[in-house]
Amino acid sequence: MELARVVFLLMLVISCSYSDASPKQKHQLRNKKRVREPCKRLVFYFHDIIYNGYNAKNATSAIVGTPAWGNRTILAGQNHFGDVVVFDDPITLDNNLHSPPVGRAQGFYIYDKKEIFTAWLGFSFVFNSTHHKGSINFAGADPLMNKTRDISVIGGTGDFFMTRGVATLSTDAFEGEVYFRLRVDVNLFECW
Numbered sequence: 001m002e003l004a005r006v007v008f009l010l011m012l013v014i015s016c017s018y019s020d021a022s023p024k025q026k027h028q029l030r031n032k033k034r035v036r037e038p039c040k041r042l043v044f045y046f047h048d049i050i051y052n053g054y055n056a057k058n059a060t061s062a063i064v065g066t067p068a069w070g071n072r073t074i075l076a077g078q079n080h081f082g083d084v085v086v087f088d089d090p091i092t093l094d095n096n097l098h099s100p101p102v103g104r105a106q107g108f109y110i111y112d113k114k115e116i117f118t119a120w121l122g123f124s125f126v127f128n129s130t131h132h133k134g135s136i137n138f139a140g141a142d143p144l145m146n147k148t149r150d151i152s153v154i155g156g157t158g159d160f161f162m163t164r165g166v167a168t169l170s171t172d173a174f175e176g177e178v179y180f181r182l183r184v185d186v187n188l189f190e191c192w
């Protein structure tokens, strides 16, 4: 009789502690983990060849706006502050400029600080290949001197319908002020 009551009380205590804290915490942990795990990871490279006065045929980007002290042939002084560049760059799956492109990176960047090299990026990856169809849209601050920079994946269409996530950029190569190659690690946290 006594033993049965002790067992009953013990079970009550255990069940109470479970219903109080533990399941809630477990639920929160589960939620956090689900939110932080990407539903899709993709890696791309894109190649930007800036017009320099001599490479009109080869160039994939052009300075379209510049401050009064600059011109549209050479990026302006003071860390290119005020320059606006429009690009239509090939996207490849590896870091070779001459690999068959799987799409185009299309958009613009704005150099937006005099004191350091930093830019603001707004662009889309436009795919029309056997690998992918549709687009992924990106926007965000790009502090170029940082080894890696995170920008937002703000949406998508086609294969990437309604997607969102974060893309980690790194400068994979750099040749003067004419060519650079960005590696883009796309981590999507919303997939449909």
Ligand SMILES: *[C@@H]1O[C@H](CO)[C@@H](O)[C@H](O)[C@H]1NC(C)=O
Pocket (backbone or CB within 6 Å): 049, 058, 175, 178, 179
């Ligand atoms: C185009 O520009 C890139 C980067 O500067 C260079 O590597 C490549 O050889 C150029 N191609 C031609 C055909 O000039």
Ligand SMILES: *[C@@H]1O[C@H](CO)[C@@H](O)[C@H](O)[C@H]1NC(C)=O
Pocket (backbone or CB within 6 Å): 070, 071, 072, 073, 074
């Ligand atoms: C553009 O600016 C650069 C640097 O100041 C200068 O060397 C170049 O001659 C200018 N080009 C034109 C077309 O004005």
Ligand SMILES: *[C@@H]1O[C@H](CO)[C@@H](O)[C@H](O)[C@H]1NC(C)=O
Pocket (backbone or CB within 6 Å): 128
């Ligand atoms: C995508 O590629 C196909 C086949 O090459 C072509 O018929 C279609 O017009 C392209 N679509 C776009 C939006 O470029």
Ligand SMILES: *[C@@H]1O[C@H](CO)[C@@H](O)[C@H](O)[C@H]1NC(C)=O
Pocket (backbone or CB within 6 Å): 143, 146, 147, 148, 149, 150
């Ligand atoms: C710059 O890089 C560091 C580490 O490499 C990272 O922690 C930080 O978030 C980056 N800053 C931006 C603005 O991306």
